[in-house]
Each structure stands twice: as C-alpha cells, then as structure tokens.
Amino acid sequence: MLKRYLPILTWLPHYNRRLGSADVLAGLIVTVMVIPQSLAYAVLAGLPAVVGLYASLLPAVVYVLLGTSRTLAVGPVAIIALMTGAVLADIATPGTAEYLQAALILSFLSGIMLLLMGMLRMGFIANFLSHPVIGGFLSAAGVLIVASQAGHLLGVELNSRELLPRLSELAQGLPSLHLMTLTIGSGTFVFLLFMRRYGRSMLQRIGCSKSLADLLTRAGPVFAVIVTTLATWHFDLASGGVAVIGSVPQGLPPLGLPGFDFSLWQALLIPALLISIVGFVESVSMGQMLAARRRERISPNQELIGLGGANLAAAITSGMPVSGGLTRTVINYDAGAQTPMAGLVAAIGIGTATLFFTPLLAYLPIATLAATITVSSLTLIDIGMIRQTWRYSRSDFSAMAITILLTLVDSIEAGIVSGVVLSIGLFLYRTSRPHSALVGRIPDSEHFRNIERHATETVSHLALLRIDESLYFANARYLEDTVYDLVASRPELEHVVLICSAVNLIDASALESLDAINARLRDSGVTLHLAEVKGPVMDRLKHSDFLDDMTGRVFLSTYAAWRELAQATADLSTDRI
C-alpha cells in the first residue's frame, strides 16, 4: 500500500554502488545539459529565466519520491511553457509581479487537479486525446514556438501574440532588425542544426568514441551558451543593443504559497485543467515508451500523483508548471540513469548552480536561448505523421487538421478541445451507421460469409443478417431501418436471424428497438432469432423481458440456426449460387 503511493520504496531498498555511480554520472550530465533549456523555457513562458532553474529543483525531487517512471526527468518543458505563456498573457503583463503570481497559481491549480485525478484513478482520460489530435497539436505547437522565438532570433521587437499578425509584424520589422542579435541568433541556430544533423558522425570521424560523440553532440547548446555569453561579455555587446538575460538573483528560490484571488483562480481553472491533461499525456506516453524498452511498467494513476506533487512543489518554490520533458528525459536515459536517484543528483547539481553560478548568466544573450528553443521545437513538427494519417484515414486526418488549424489561428484550448470533440463525434457517427452484411453458408462447411463477397448458399425464406457493431442509442434506429428494409424487399421471408458476433453491447435504446423489430416482424408473420450472442450481452438480456417476448430463439452458432431453419420449412427451395 505504502509502496503504491511512494514508489521510491520499491527501488531504494535494493539500491547499490553500481546503480549509484551510474546515476551520479547521469545526474551530472543532466545538470549541465538542462540549464540552458530550463532558462529558455522560462523565457518562452514570458517569465524571468531563473524561474526555469527554480522549477527544476523541488519539483524534480518530489517526482523522485512519487513517480513510477525510473528515467522520466521532470521540469519546465516546451509545450507547457508555451501554454503557460499563452494563458498568462491574457491575464497580466509579462515582467510584472502579477504575471509571476499567476504562473504560481497555475502550477498550484494544475498540481491539485493532477493529484485529484490520480486519487480518483482518472488516468484513463488521457485515452481520449487520440494520436492524431496529440500529433497535430504538437506540430502546431512547434510552429507557434518557432514563431514566438523568431523576434528574439532576428532582433525584431514583436508585440502581437497571434500567429498571423505576428508574422506580418515580423515581415514589416525585418528592415529594422538588429544585426548583432541576428548574427548571434542565426549563428547559434545554424551551429545547433549542424550539430544535430552531422555532429555525431563528424566527431566520430575525427576520432571520438561513439558515446563521447553522442555526449558532445548533445552538449551543443551548453557550448553555444558559453561561447555567446563570453563573446557578449568580452565585446560588451549588451550595451550595443543585444538583449541579454541580465542580473539573475543568486540563491535558492523563496518559499511561499501563491496568493488567493477568487476571480483569478476562476479564470485559470480551465487552462490549468488543459495544461494538466496535456502535460500528463505527454509525460505518460514518454514514460511508457521508455519503461517498455527496459521491460518496466509505469502506473498512469500514480504518475498523475507524481506530476501533481511536482506542480505543487513548483507553486511553492517560485516555479512554473512542469511536466516530464522529452529532451531532459532522453538526455537522462541516454546518460545511463538507472533509477530516479539520477534526477535527485541533477536537482542537487542545478541547486548548486542556482546558489553560486547565476551571476555568470547575466551576459547570456536571449538570442542564444531563442535559437536553442527553435532548434528543439523543429522536431515537434512532424510532416511524415501528417502524411501517414492522411493516407490511412480521412476521418482521423480531419480531427488532426482541425486541431492544427485552430491551434495555429485561434488558441491552444480551441485546437485541442475541437480535436477531441471531433474525434469523438466522428467515432460516434461511424458507429451510428454500422456495417452490416447478409451472410450465406460456404457450401458444405459450417462457415458463413458475406453473400456479396463470397459464393455462398442461401435460402429464400431465411435471412442471416450480421451486424458489425455494438447496438446502442446512436445506431438503434439504423438497425430498425435495416431490418425493415430487408423485410420489405423480400416478401417471402419467414425467419430473420440477427448474428451478434460483433455486438459487444446492447443498451436500453437498442433493446427497445429490438422489441419494436420483434413486434413488427411478428405482425408481418416473420420470426426474429438471434445467434452468436456473447456471454456478457446475454447476461444483460436476461435482465429484460425481451427474451420472453421474442418470437424466435437464440442460437449458439449461425450454423445451428441454419440447420434448424433452412431445412425446417422449405427443403425444396434451397438455391445454390
């Protein structure tokens, strides 16, 4: 019981020196790697850069205690930072105390919601974000992030927050761009892109081992941060107009509960819910993928509690909403982390940096961070997946398209919500017009197949109708229409057998329709039978009067129905096709 709520107890007792040294090494690597990223995501959310560091401390520690994934690294992540920035900009001006306060309230609400969902075991709601909707959303978010950083990268000041006005503002501002900022930004951008594409193979070619080449490739952002910071400091580029982070407070984050303001809390409720769900879905998908690789399992409900705790921790330590981050988790995993202890080591490392080294960041150009964000966000835009979805299913594609479109031109909320609603609507629409087939016997066998696709034996007074869907309110009337049309078109019919091999549920509406069908067929002198009714469906039917009222019988198999009904009344009329 205690182990379920404190998963740390499952691995800590077996902890040993070998695991320890692997975790310490991984933790140190993560420390160095994620500092630039944490700063960058805080800037993306419109918050002071140091908030990104704060949000990588206590939240990570809390997740170590409560989370079930052994390698997931929790902290600020791109998508959540983007969503946070979009929500807060509606409520306060970036840079003000209210803005920061609203970020803390957002973390707090998100933490409470995740904890509640975890306790209510509501991990299943993640399932309602379909792959096309998530994929579409991530691609659109990638575009939004790139657009949000374009100004920083080129040294053009942009004020509008929506995509299209922003782009036109960017085009108008291009002539007045800041050349030195452009140089730093585009230089870093090209360098990082180059490292990502060719770094590994180039380093291996000049003699690095594969793992060293991997490490150095990933250290690209760290290298860029150091070089551009030194250059900016040395040539005093800040006074020449290059935007830098500026003085960063030294020391650990201040503790405190976010203030209570009813209308503010109310305004942040829905955004917090959406941020919670998106963060959870991203985090748990990644956690599941990595756990699968090592034959481990994670518990979605406990993950909700872990992420909830992490967000509460962020709220009381001047942080921002956090989640399991793709980049930091991959770094952690690849650096050989064995247990969450690596996360603890990284948190201590980042804490030390926050205590002593923040003054070094004063000259770090914003353009460098913008380039870092832009390069890593490009990977979110997945054209291949969009093309595949188009090929596979127009209806999945349309849910993806509406998500992308509305995320880009309206808002993240509108994009995700309409994607989910459309996915559900399309699924219901499809199930509301189920496929059904008249089947006939494959000659001299016990098998029955669609008479339109196979050469089968049929009997004119007997219709074997297979319904390929659960029967429920959305298709109950359709079922009635199908049967009535069948009976109207074949006046010689004496028996209709509904084959229920694909019927996994008959709800109260469908039961009423079956009652109506039974009554109407009886009036026309046709007997209604069922065949291949599944156990659970049959158990349910026994709680109604339908089986007593039904004119015909329930057959175990279609063949049993055939044997009984095909020969009973009309031995002679059998016609072979």
Next chain:
Amino acid sequence: MLKRYLPILTWLPHYNRRLGSADVLAGLIVTVMVIPQSLAYAVLAGLPAVVGLYASLLPAVVYVLLGTSRTLAVGPVAIIALMTGAVLADIATPGTAEYLQAALILSFLSGIMLLLMGMLRMGFIANFLSHPVIGGFLSAAGVLIVASQAGHLLGVELNSRELLPRLSELAQGLPSLHLMTLTIGSGTFVFLLFMRRYGRSMLQRIGCSKSLADLLTRAGPVFAVIVTTLATWHFDLASGGVAVIGSVPQGLPPLGLPGFDFSLWQALLIPALLISIVGFVESVSMGQMLAARRRERISPNQELIGLGGANLAAAITSGMPVSGGLTRTVINYDAGAQTPMAGLVAAIGIGTATLFFTPLLAYLPIATLAATITVSSLTLIDIGMIRQTWRYSRSDFSAMAITILLTLVDSIEAGIVSGVVLSIGLFLYRTSRPHSALVGRIPDSEHFRNIERHATETVSHLALLRIDESLYFANARYLEDTVYDLVASRPELEHVVLICSAVNLIDASALESLDAINARLRDSGVTLHLAEVKGPVMDRLKHSDFLDDMTGRVFLSTYAAWRELAQATADLSTDRI
C-alpha cells in the same frame, strides 16, 4: 426530385372519393377535439389562449404540403409549450408584447434551423437522444407541467417558476385558495381522469358501439369545456373571482415577420436549437411508429423540412413553436385519417372557429384548461419505464436519472444536455475498456471459445486473444496493456494471434498501438498475427505500412491460425484441459 421535397405529390394524384370522405370525417373530429388542447398549450407557454388556435392553422397546412407522415397532426404540443414558456419567462414578462414577439422569434429560429438540418440531411442527430434520456426528460417534463398547472387548478396565485420554490409557495398558498376555482378545476380533473380510465367500458356497457364509446371518451375535454363555460357564464362566476380566458380577438391571425433584435435573437439561438431537436425527435418517433403500423415509411430528413416549414408558418401568423403532437395525432389516426388531407380539413375547421366562434370562449375558465393539461401530462410520467431501465442497465439508468434530476431542479436545457453528454461519455467509457478473452479450441472442432467459460484445448506457446470491440483511440492504450500483461505473464509464448471478428474499425491511434505492440513483441521474440480481420478493416490496413512491418501473418480464420501455429513449433507441448 420534386416528389422528394413535396411529398404531397405522391398521394394527391391518387386521391379519391373514399379517401376524401374518411379524411373529412377525421378532420372534423380533430377540429372539435383539439380546440381545447390548443388553447391550453398556449396558456401553458404563458401566451394568450388564441395563439394556440393560430398555431394550428397555417403550420398544419404547410406540414400537409411538406411532411412525409400521412397521419401526423402538427400544432402546439405540451413539451414544446413547456420549453417555450421556460425560455420566454427568462426574457420577458408573460402578457406583454415583447413576450409574444419573443415567441414568434423562437418559432422563426426553430423553423430556420429545422429547414437547415433537413437540407444538410442531419436527421441522424436525433439518434443521439437515447431512449432513456428522452424517457427521463418526458417524465420530468410531465412533473413540471403538472406543477405549472397546480396553481390554476387550485386557484392559488404562484409567482416562482422553479419546481421547489413553486411547491413551497403552493403549500403556503393553500389556505387562501379560491374555492370556486378549486371546484371547477378539481371537478374537471376528476371527470377527465374518470373518463380516461373507465369512460370507454362504461359507455359500452350502456349500449354505445365501440367506436362511438371511443369517440365520446376522447371528447371528454370538449364536454368539460362546454359545461364549465356555460356554468361560468350562467352563474357569472368570473366576477366571483374565477379566472377566465376573457375576450378573444375574432378573425384570422395577423400576418407579419417577427422583428429583428440581435441580442434577443442571440439569446434565443440555443433554446431554439433544443426546442427544434426535441420537437423533431418526438414527432419523428411518433410518425415512424404510426407509419410502421400501416407499412408506410417516413423520411426523417424530409420531416425536418416539414416541421421547419410549419414553424416558419407559425412565426409569420402570430403562432408559437409547433411540432407533431401525440394527442392530436392519435385522435387523427383513430378517427380514420387516410392522408394529410385530414389535417387540411382540421385546419379549415379551426380557421372557421377562429373566425366566428371565439367570442364563445370568453367565459372558459382557466382551471378547466389546467385540468385538461394536467390529465394529459400525467401520461408522460412513466414509472414503469424508469423501473425497467434500472433493471436492465445501471449505466442507462444513470443517464436517465441525471436527465430527470436536472430537468426538475435546474432547467430543461441542463437536463437534456447533461443526459446526452453522460450517455455518450458512458458509451465511450465502456468501449474504452473492452471485453477481451483468451480462446481455446473446442476439442475436435473448428470452433474456438473463451477458455474461462468452456472446456477447450490450448497450447502453451500460442495465445489466441479475441478483442470484443472496435479498436480506436479510447481503447488503444488498453489494448497495449492487455497484450503486454499477457506476454509478461507467459514467458513461454511464441505467437500471439489477435482475433478481430468483433473489430469493426481500427483508427490511426489503434494502428500506432498495433505498431508498438508488434515492435515490442518482436523485441521479446514473440510473433504477432491477426485473424478474422473483416473486409473493410483489411482494406483500410492496406493503406498503411503495418502489414509489411508485422512479424506474423493475417489468417482468414482462427482455425487456420491454429492449424499453422499450434503444431508448427511445439507438437509435443499440447495440453488438453
């Protein structure tokens, strides 16, 4: 083509004398019967009584031209009147010109929406109101109507509109009730209830023919109206405080378009949509039921157009929202109506009454109408159906219960919307945790059954997993979990066969999960196969790379998979249960 949009053309050319005399008789009977009802429903909606007559004229004629049901009678109906009253009371004060104006706008919007839905062929949306939700709503509406009339019936003035405050006000007002009103109201109520229960058998016992007894029983309200009106006039009860209809304008309704007021139109948009859908669902269910009895068909999409036209007609003739009414339709049907011509005759009859006889209605007590409404609304409350639904399915029952509860204590909109949302949510939740079963071979047959329910043959290196649900985003992850658990618990597994006989759809999310399952099983040295994939699902899969990547094969039948895989690798390990 013209016939599709003007169904009158399908029957008018074949019209003959026999049909004509049946229709004229039915139309005259309907004229007399529905006048009290039409007045009553207008009062229920908070409108002048004469509006009920206006709404029975042109709307009925338009439906005759456009509707596909031969016997449906269109006019004011209880549920729609209740909804209209609830909506309008939020917007204006009953009795004012704005109130009447809002009713016309409501009809107009509802007409436009129904027409649009009809043209877009959206008749299918009616399917999303499940039987339990409609049934629950009708029962709750019955309670609301009875409560709304209690004041008129007892002669107590009530001001609150919500159920509970209304009831407490009624209790407080009881000591000051108006005795003469109570006498008329309760007398009419008891008389009508008695007629409904025992009228027919009593009249037959005293020598009436069955059809005359039927007719006289139905004429109960007409009789009550005549008697109480005469009594009120003769004894001058109105000046003693009995509320009467008062002077009713004589002549046909004034023509005119409803005024345009943007904010008012906007406020009425959602209510109009809901009224349209509820009216359509009620009307089309009834139409289908009656059409089925006579082996006729109705077209839901054309019904939308017919009802839309009727509501537009109501909007321009000082009417109120209309729909196909249960009582008036049953009267029409039982009176022997053969074609919509009967509706035309009734409209002419009511028009004549409106032209010449409305002064006779001045002394009609409101209490009489209240008693009429109350008695016919009691039939809406269907305890038996509530009990049956509880027995059959807790989840259907919960959708019904929330509909009833919220309709009673909050609003009709809240009741219906939450019922629909909950129905859909519960369906999705059920399909998100599909039933699945490991199956084994029934010894010496080609049949396979759940190993937990039947004595079957199994092989330890082969798992045959039957999934009893379409695979889509809501259960994709659940499928992964099921397969991973299976593989983790049986290390000797070499082959997993997913039996897809109940899988009617594999969406993009589920396809990704199958990809993930395939990759993970490959890593564990287990081969993934599919069996009994349906034609449409297979066609879709061919548009993806999955079939190329899959480690195993697609078998036509489970038996084919068994023959191939059970013997291939491990002939010796077969164990019989």
